[in-house]
Amino acid sequence: MNPLITIATVTYNAEATLERTLESVAQQDYARIEHLIIDGCSTDHTLSLVGRYVEQNQARHNIRLICEPDNGLYDAMNKALLNATGEYIVFLNAGDRLHSTDTISAIARQTGWVKGDHRHPAILYGDTHLVDAEGNFLRRRRLTPPEELKFKSFLDGMRVCHQSFYVRTDLAKQEPYDLHYRFSADFDWCIRLILLAAKRRLRIVNTQLVLTDYLNEGMTTRNHRASLMERLHIMAHYYGWPATVLRHFWFIVRAVIKR
Numbered sequence: 001m002n003p004l005i006t007i008a009t010v011t012y013n014a015e016a017t018l019e020r021t022l023e024s025v026a027q028q029d030y031a032r033i034e035h036l037i038i039d040g041c042s043t044d045h046t047l048s049l050v051g052r053y054v055e056q057n058q059a060r061h062n063i064r065l066i067c068e069p070d071n072g073l074y075d076a077m078n079k080a081l082l083n084a085t086g087e088y089i090v091f092l093n094a095g096d097r098l099h100s101t102d103t104i105s106a107i108a109r110q111t112g113w114v115k116g117d118h119r120h121p122a123i124l125y126g127d128t129h130l131v132d133a134e135g136n137f138l139r140r141r142r143l144t145p146p147e148e149l150k151f152k153s154f155l156d157g158m159r160v161c162h163q164s165f166y167v168r169t170d171l172a173k174q175e176p177y178d179l180h181y182r183f184s185a186d187f188d189w190c191i192r193l194i195l196l197a198a199k200r201r202l203r204i205v206n207t208q209l210v211l212t213d214y215l216n217e218g219m220t221t222r223n224h225r226a227s228l229m230e231r232l233h234i235m236a237h238y239y240g241w242p243a244t245v246l247r248h249f250w251f252i253v254r255a256v257i258k259r
Contacts, residue, residue: 003113004032004062005104006086006169009094010076012040015049017095017215020135022053024097024213030104031060034086038076039067074177074185081173087113088124089169091186095215096163099129103211107166110207122168122197123204125149126211128161138216149204154191155239155247157231162186164211167193171200181234183227188234 007025011018025035037050047067054063066083070076077091088111098104111120127145130138145160146153153159175192177185197204235244 001113001115002030002032002108003087003111004034004085005030005108005166006034006036006080006084006089007104008036008038008077008080008084008089008091010038010040010073010080010091011042011046011050011094012076013042013044013046014094015042015045017133018046018049020097020215021092021094022049025061025092026053026057027101028061028098028104029101030108032108033061033104034084035061035063036080036083037063037065038070038080038083039065040070040076041067071179072182074179074181077185078176078179081169081176084169084173086169087111087120088166089172090163090166092163092212093215097131097135097213097215099210099213103209106207106209107211110205119202120168121205122171122200122202123149123193124166124207125160125204126164126207126209128164128212128214129210130216131213132216135213137213141214145206147206149194149206151191151194151198152239154187154194155235155243158187158190160190161212161214162190163214165190166211168202171196171202181230183223184230184234187231191234191238 009021050065057063066079107124110124113120125145128141130141132138141161143157143159149160171193175189175196177189181188232244
């Protein structure tokens with residue numbers, strides 16, 4: 001039997017961007033998809049969009065909506081981890097799209113899934129394209145995925161986009177997002193899962209594919225800087241301050257001057 005793939009989408013007042021994400025999941029040619037939508041009690045038309053999406057696609061995909069207050073993005077993502085029943089999980093934010101209609105099929109094939117075999121890859125990853133609101137290609141991410149993803153890969157930054165990082169759900173459930181981080185808990189989460197894979201001697205697979213079209217909207221300048229500074233502290237935690245400062249000296253200098 002093919003693996004069940006969980007796609008988790010966290011929403012809050014996301015009516016402007018959600019439809020493109022729902023559409024990309026609905027268009028997948030792979031049937032064994034669990035789509036978890038974790039909503040923080042939206043007050044716009046987000047839930048209406050989800051309701052229409054469920055009516056049109058529930059017969060093909062297992063779609064579950066959880067609508068309740070949360071303590072922010074990463075708290076909602078932890079709810080997704082708790083409720084996921086698939087063999088693998090990926091987080092696809094409102095506005096982002098799966099790159100092609102066979103993206104999930106390609107992921108499923110590369111897992112080599114056999115029920116009861118616990119040697120399947122811990123992580124599968126790929127590339128990401130930045131696109132505009134109409135889905136037009138803008139560019140690749142500045143930080144492209146390494147040929148081999150290892151613990152030290154993230155010393156250079158977020159080498160793999162969170163939305164192009166598929167993780168075995170049994171492992172992901174052991175490493176919930178750290179809510180001490182407001183902006184970069186996904187960065188910390190990816191590092192911890194790479195470490196867990198190494199400890200268990202499980203494979204990390206480069207799919208050699210573009211997996212995600214990432215909506216190039218970004219955060220405000222203030223939050224973007226705060227996110228980068230938070231990442232520096234995460235790097236220092238795992239790699240030490242000397243290595244972190246040496247690798248990012250000029251970025252740190254610029255960030256300090258702008259504060």
